[in-house]
Amino acid sequence: MSDTITRPIDRSHMQVSDEVAIDIRNMNKWYGSFHVLRDIDLTVHRGERIVIAGPSGSGKSTLIRCINRLEEHQSGHIVVDGIELTNDIKNIDKVRSEVGMVFQHFNLFPHLTVLENCTLAPIWVRKVPRRQAEETAMRFLEKVKIPEQASKYPGQLSGGQQQRVAIARSLCMQPKIMLFDEPTSALDPEMIKEVLDTMIELAEEGMTMICVTHEMGFAQAVANRVIFMDQGQIVEQNEPREFFNNPKSERTKLFLSQILGH
Amino acid sequence: MSDTHAQTVPFVRDTMLPAAEPPIREAGAVRWLRENLFSGPVNTVLTILGVLVVWFLVSHFWDWFAHSVWNAGSLSECRQIIAERWGEGARGACWAVIRERWNQYTYGFYPSELYWRPTMAFGLLFLALAPVLFSEAPGIRRIVLGTTTVLTLGLMVALGAPAAWLVFAAVVLIGGLVISERQVSLLLVFSILYPLMGVWFLWGGSAWGPIMVLVGPVLGWIAWRVLHPVSSLVAIIAALVIPLLWWIGYAGEAARDAEGILSLSIPAVASDRFGGFLLSITIGIAGIALSLPLGIVLALARRSDMFLVKSLAVIFIEFIRGVPLIALLFVASLLLNYFLPPGTNFDIILRVIIMVTLFSAAYMAEVIRGGLAALPKGQYEAADALGLDYWKAQRLIVLPQALKISIPGIVSTFIGMFKDTTLVTFVGLYDPLKSMSDAVRASTSWKGIYWEPYIFVGFIFFLICFGMSRYSMYLERRLARDHR
Numbered sequence: 086m087s088d089t090i091t092r093p094i095d096r097s098h099m100q101v102s103d104e105v106a107i108d109i110r111n112m113n114k115w116y117g118s119f120h121v122l123r124d125i126d127l128t129v130h131r132g133e134r135i136v137i138a139g140p141s142g143s144g145k146s147t148l149i150r151c152i153n154r155l156e157e158h159q160s161g162h163i164v165v166d167g168i169e170l171t172n173d174i175k176n177i178d179k180v181r182s183e184v185g186m187v188f189q190h191f192n193l194f195p196h197l198t199v200l201e202n203c204t205l206a207p208i209w210v211r212k213v214p215r216r217q218a219e220e221t222a223m224r225f226l227e228k229v230k231i232p233e234q235a236s237k238y239p240g241q242l243s244g245g246q247q248q249r250v251a252i253a254r255s256l257c258m259q260p261k262i263m264l265f266d267e268p269t270s271a272l273d274p275e276m277i278k279e280v281l282d283t284m285i286e287l288a289e290e291g292m293t294m295i296c297v298t299h300e301m302g303f304a305q306a307v308a309n310r311v312i313f314m315d316q317g318q319i320v321e322q323n324e325p326r327e328f329f330n331n332p333k334s335e336r337t338k339l340f341l342s343q344i345l346g347h
Numbered sequence: 348m349s350d351t352h353a354q355t356v357p358f359v360r361d362t363m364l365p366a367a368e369p370p371i372r373e374a375g376a377v378r379w380l381r382e383n384l385f386s387g388p389v390n391t392v393l394t395i396l397g398v399l400v401v402w403f404l405v406s407h408f409w410d411w412f413a414h415s416v417w418n419a420g421s422l423s424e425c426r427q428i429i430a431e432r433w434g435e436g437a438r439g440a441c442w443a444v445i446r447e448r449w450n451q452y453t454y455g456f457y458p459s460e461l462y463w464r465p466t467m468a469f470g471l472l473f474l475a476l477a478p479v480l481f482s483e484a485p486g487i488r489r490i491v492l493g494t495t496t497v498l499t500l501g502l503m504v505a506l507g508a509p510a511a512w513l514v515f516a517a518v519v520l521i522g523g524l525v526i527s528e529r530q531v532s533l534l535l536v537f538s539i540l541y542p543l544m545g546v547w548f549l550w551g552g553s554a555w556g557p558i559m560v561l562v563g564p565v566l567g568w569i570a571w572r573v574l575h576p577v578s579s580l581v582a583i584i585a586a587l588v589i590p591l592l593w594w595i596g597y598a599g600e601a602a603r604d605a606e607g608i609l610s611l612s613i614p615a616v617a618s619d620r621f622g623g624f625l626l627s628i629t630i631g632i633a634g635i636a637l638s639l640p641l642g643i644v645l646a647l648a649r650r651s652d653m654f655l656v657k658s659l660a661v662i663f664i665e666f667i668r669g670v671p672l673i674a675l676l677f678v679a680s681l682l683l684n685y686f687l688p689p690g691t692n693f694d695i696i697l698r699v700i701i702m703v704t705l706f707s708a709a710y711m712a713e714v715i716r717g718g719l720a721a722l723p724k725g726q727y728e729a730a731d732a733l734g735l736d737y738w739k740a741q742r743l744i745v746l747p748q749a750l751k752i753s754i755p756g757i758v759s760t761f762i763g764m765f766k767d768t769t770l771v772t773f774v775g776l777y778d779p780l781k782s783m784s785d786a787v788r789a790s791t792s793w794k795g796i797y798w799e800p801y802i803f804v805g806f807i808f809f810l811i812c813f814g815m816s817r818y819s820m821y822l823e824r825r826l827a828r829d830h831r
Contacts, residue, residue, distance in 0.1 A: 153731075153732055155728055155731060155732060174736075178734050178736055179734075181731065181732055181733065181734035182733070182734030184732075185732075186729075186732040188725060188728065188729065188732075190723075190725050191725075192723075192725035192726060192728060192729035193729070194726065194729070194744055194748075195748070195828055196747050196748050196751065196826075196828055205733070205735075205743060205744075206733035206734060206735060209735060209739050209743060210733065210734045210735060210739075238828045240828055254733070255732075255733075258733065258734070
């Protein structure tokens with residue numbers, strides 16, 4: 086099933102420390118009267134690579150969007166990198182500058198070149214001098230293997246290239262945690278691989294990652310924990326081998342049989 | 348069956364086809380005619396009908412245009428010339444009125460010995476606009492600025508400008524041209540100073556007035572710098588309040604005192620001497636320059652999450668849009684005097700500019716709101732996720748895209764507003780279309796002339812508005828980021 090992951094994974098830097106990166110306790114969220122997230126408890130340690138799976142509408146995207154407060158939670162606590170997310174806008178901006186996010190639809194800024202996309206936040210949020218920001222940006226563009234596209238506009242790139250730029254843009258802020266919200270769902274099969282390769286490389290360097298994805302091959306190869314969600318709740322979580330070979334809940338079994346069955 | 352056979356034969360392509368040139372379409376006028384005018388029976392009928400309508404119109408007006416007279420002292424002289432040349436009963440346009448009253452149409456009742464001042468102000472306007480309108484088009488900028496420099500200096504000489512001012516204009520214009528070749532963003536300093544300069548050139552009086560107005564923001568900036576380390580909120584409030592206090596309380600007195608010490612006066616020209624295109628363009632430019640920022644602020648306010656801010660913006664926009672511009676102009680000319688403390692001399696043109704600005708800002712806000720709404724939600728989310736705060740996200744991500752989407756609507760609003768400046772005739776100002784033409788007809792020599800002034804004024808308005816429209820199309824093309 087993991088035909089998209091063809092190379093061996095270098096696990097030498099993939100170490101999970103005791104330090105807590107994200108701590109979510111008793112978190113609940115409603116859209117109007119609809120209870121989207123129910124009693125979420127989740128502790129993420131530094132260096133963890135977590136894949137969140139589940140049927141659509143199960144609240145997995147909403148969960149990771151709560152971690153950088155693109156969505157507001159109504160009860161419970163979310164502590165990211167030691168900072169609790171409340172209405173305090175300063176805390177929110179501080180968390181956001183430490184947490185990178187990659188979206189399903191890339192959300193690159195179409196009026197800026199690739200390089201400008203990558204330097205914008207370092208210059209305006211981190212106050213990095215322009216030249217230094219550009220050097221950093223070029224380094225990350227090389228890392229995602231598209232330095233030659235730096236002066237183009239996002240509209241001239243393919244979907245896979247755009248998503249890699251989006252990853253580079255997040256990395257330019259030198260985040261401690263990366264969130265991926267279905268990063269390959271809007272891509273053609275040929276382009277999924279190039280984005281996954283970039284994500285694997287990131288994992289190999291020890292980045293703390295939370296990925297909402299349907300790429301179970303990626304989950305098996307890289308994740309140290311897979312979380313299955315349904316109806317706004319965490320139904321099951323386990324290390325990948327156990328999760329795929331020996332699922333406990335009936336709901337998980339059904340989901341796995343549907344997603345891996347054909 | 349043969350096609351079954353074709354499908355069942357296994358096929359593997361061993362060489363990929365190279366990209367080929369598209370086929371050359373058969374060219375020529377005949378093909379164009381057939382495709383565009385006579386492609387079918389309905390189209391053919393429509394074409395013939397269209398040609399007939401054009402013929403009908405042209406045949407009625409052609410002789411009138413063809414029998415134009417450009418040199419005559421009065422309408423009766425015009426008619427005499429037409430009768431002599433093309434026979435008794437021939438019709439003809441008498442453009443001589445434009446020739447004779449050209450200065451009046453351009454400058455209104457501005458003192459003729461000072462015509463060079465509005466001319467210089469108009470020339471410098473292009474220098475002030477260059478870094479804004481043509482920041483990334485050095486070729487066009489060079490042509491515009493070069494033409495402006497030559498025309499302005501030439502006209503100033505022709506209008507008898509004093510030598511000192513000629514030197515001033517030459518230094519500024521040529522210096523500006525040189526600077527724009529080096530680093531065009533430096534010219535923005537001139538763009539910021541230009542409004543005060545332009546006001547001084549047009550209305551004259553003491554230069555200390557505009558200088559003291561300028562002191563306000565400088566004081567505000569100093570206050571901001573001093574107080575910012577203490578508290579950013581206090582600093583912002585101080586930066587806004589101190590200039591206001593300065594303007595209301597001290598600026599006038601300080602200007603008078605300074606004038607007493609060192610006189611920097613040029614002859615003053617009262618607002619009632621303004622008229623014609625000078626008036627329209629003054630109000631139009633001021634309204635355009637002020638209504639865009641105000642419209643942006645209103646559009647953002649209307650989309651704000653803060654209830655009070657949002658409500659105020661909605662009330663303002665809906666009220667202004669619901670009231671005719673003429674009503675606002677009457678308020679400006681009549682009612683405002685009742686509300687203001689007695690003795691305040693609030694210039695009528697300034698009042699009109701304020702009303703026209705508020706009016707078009709309300710429309711502008713709705714146009715820009717449309718652009719803001721058209722942005723995908725992901726753009727806001729990406730800006731948020733990178734840690735940009737509200738104002739930075741608006742300035743760097745949201746507004747550049749929203750304004751680009753709104754360009755056609757924004758320029759439409761500008762064009763509408765510029766044409767609406769003719770409505771100032773209702774508050775006693777001499778707009779070029781109605782008041783000025785009436786004034787021309789009031790003289791005995793041009794009594795009874797009707798179409799020519801209207802056609803002329805309409806033509807000039809068309810030129811300016813068409814220019815704006817073309818500029819907006821150029822800007823849209825330049826900002827296109829999809830395919831290149």
